Amino acid sequence: MSTATLPQATTGALPAGTKLPDFHLPVAPGRKASLSDYRGQTVILAFYPADWSPVCGDQMSLYNEVLPDFQEHRAQVLGVSVDGPWCHRAFAEARKLRFPLLSDFEPKGAFARACGVYREGDGTSERALFVVDGEGTIRWSYVSPIDVNPGADGILEALEKLESNRPTPKGGTP
Amino acid sequence: MTVLKPPVSSDDHRAGPDGAPVTLTEYGDYECPYCGAAYPIVQEVRRALGPNLRFVFRHFPLSQAHPHAQRAAEAAEAAGAQGEFWKMHDLLFQNQDALEDADLLRYAVSLKLDGERFTRELSAGLHTDRVRRDFRSGVRSGVNGTPTFFINGVRHDAPWDLPTLTAALEAAAAVPGGR
Numbered sequence: 312m313s314t315a316t317l318p319q320a321t322t323g324a325l326p327a328g329t330k331l332p333d334f335h336l337p338v339a340p341g342r343k344a345s346l347s348d349y350r351g352q353t354v355i356l357a358f359y360p361a362d363w364s365p366v367c368g369d370q371m372s373l374y375n376e377v378l379p380d381f382q383e384h385r386a387q388v389l390g391v392s393v394d395g396p397w398c399h400r401a402f403a404e405a406r407k408l409r410f411p412l413l414s415d416f417e418p419k420g421a422f423a424r425a426c427g428v429y430r431e432g433d434g435t436s437e438r439a440l441f442v443v444d445g446e447g448t449i450r451w452s453y454v455s456p457i458d459v460n461p462g463a464d465g466i467l468e469a470l471e472k473l474e475s476n477r478p479t480p481k482g483g484t485p
Numbered sequence: 486m487t488v489l490k491p492p493v494s495s496d497d498h499r500a501g502p503d504g505a506p507v508t509l510t511e512y513g514d515y516e517c518p519y520c521g522a523a524y525p526i527v528q529e530v531r532r533a534l535g536p537n538l539r540f541v542f543r544h545f546p547l548s549q550a551h552p553h554a555q556r557a558a559e560a561a562e563a564a565g566a567q568g569e570f571w572k573m574h575d576l577l578f579q580n581q582d583a584l585e586d587a588d589l590l591r592y593a594v595s596l597k598l599d600g601e602r603f604t605r606e607l608s609a610g611l612h613t614d615r616v617r618r619d620f621r622s623g624v625r626s627g628v629n630g631t632p633t634f635f636i637n638g639v640r641h642d643a644p645w646d647l648p649t650l651t652a653a654l655e656a657a658a659a660v661p662g663g664r
Contacts, residue, residue, distance in 0.1 A: 369630060375549045377624055407549045459642065460629035464487075467624065 323427035324439050324452045331356070331443045332425040336413040337396040344389075344413065351445040353386040353473060355466055358428050360435040360457060362394045362402035362412075370438070370460045375408050377463045384470040386442075389413055393420050393435055428454060442469040487627035487640035493541050498570050501531070501539035507657045510541040510635040512623040515558060515577040516551035516584060517631045524578040526647050530654055537658050542574060544619040545631050553584035555616060560589040560603075562612035567598045 325331065331346060331354075338344040346354070359370050371390050374381070381388050390412040394402070399412040415422045415436065423429040423436035430437055440461060442451040451469035455461035493499065493508055511527065513520040531540055544561075546554035557577050564573030576592045577584065586607070593603040606612060623633070627640055634641040634650070636657050643649055 372547060372550055373629060376547055376620075380621070380624065409549075462487075462627040462629035463624050464627045 324437070324454050325427050325441070325449055327449050327451055329449050330447050331441060331449050332422070333447075334413065334415075334422045334425075336391075336415060336422060338411040338413055340396045340400065344411065346443075346447055349387055350447070353384060353445060353470065354441075354443040355381060355386050355388040355470075356391055356426075356439075356441040356443060357388060358391045358423060358426070358436040358439040358441075360430075360433070360438060361392055362398050369406075371402075371408055371412075372406050373460070373463060374410065375406065377467075378409060380463075380467060381470070384467075384474060386470055391415055391422065391436065393423070430457070433457075440466060442466060442473065444473060489622075489635045489638040489640075490625045491622060492638055493539075497541045497543065498565065498574075499539055499541050500571055502536055503539060505539040506537055506660075507534065507654050508539045508541060508635075508637055509654060510543060510638075512543050512545035512619075512626075512628045512631060512633045512635075514544075514546045514551055514554045514631040515561070516554040516581060517547065518581070519630075520632045521578055521581045523632045523645055526645060526650060529647055530651055533651060534654055534658065538654065543623060544616045545623045545628055545633070546616065546620065547631060555613075556586070556607070557584045557589065558616040558619075559607055559610070559612040560593070562615050563603050563606045564593060564596060564598060566606065566612070567602070569596050569598060572596050 333346045335343055335345045357370065357374060364370070374388050378388070388410045390410065392412070393415050395416045396414045399414055403412055420429045420434070420436060426439070426441065428437040428439040438455040438457055438459070438461060440453045441449050444450050450473050453461065453465055489510060493510060509530070527540065531538055544558040546558050548555045561570055561573045561577060564570055573592060573596065580588065589607070590600055590604060594600050626635070632645070634645055636653055641653055643653060
């Protein structure tokens, strides 16, 4: 029964229990971020195929709206696509996104490849979600059909599960 | 399978008989152009299915993208507090380009609502939590944009053009014991 609550990754995405490969990717023109910058924090990595999906409430806009719920779990969401940092900047400004977008741009898709979610023929990543704990271990991963926005319910369930499994909160948090 | 959480209850805005074999639930945003495009389609399927359909509307304002959406949803609730949720719902979708506070009040007055009470409730944020609760239930139910439809509690991932939506609803109506 309970095994059916969280959908599991069906492709080559790195599964729960493995370490997320470190990354060093632009978050803005001229500025890079690494996984180690978020050590001690839960990180939600949301790979998506491309900026400028032509619908209201696309995946990134939805996460923008759900941000307060993610923050309640003290989780940082990071969007990732193969688009360059200038493209990300324009996209983020247009959609008023309040969280960072990483550019998996050079070498193209290298981070997606390392996570097992690169689409060779398309030259983009899958629509893949990873919830990573403060030690860098993947606690949940999921690959959505490429044309289906996975929503936020799976992420929230994974965050709740992570919280209920955590023995005590880490010291030093406000 | 992505299902509606919580299921439809007496807390919801429902149009059509509670015993209808099919319930269509929409998570929508009054400022979203796609919801605006879906509005006449929903009206048409409601006409076509008549007593076989119960329609439920839940708020899913994408406030970052649509600055008037939250307030408009609260206006529908404020009208609902005076018994005219659906008339306000219609006016909002028919006037998506005019959702400033003065417009909302104008619609309330045109529905012969108590304008003072309407304005007071909006200013006090009396309906903010209700709208937020709908939004959160949508997130939990796997709403991934607007509009998102559920047919008898199951997310409808196919397109919502008139023929497709009608066919899906009629198929659900033909399943015995559905709801």
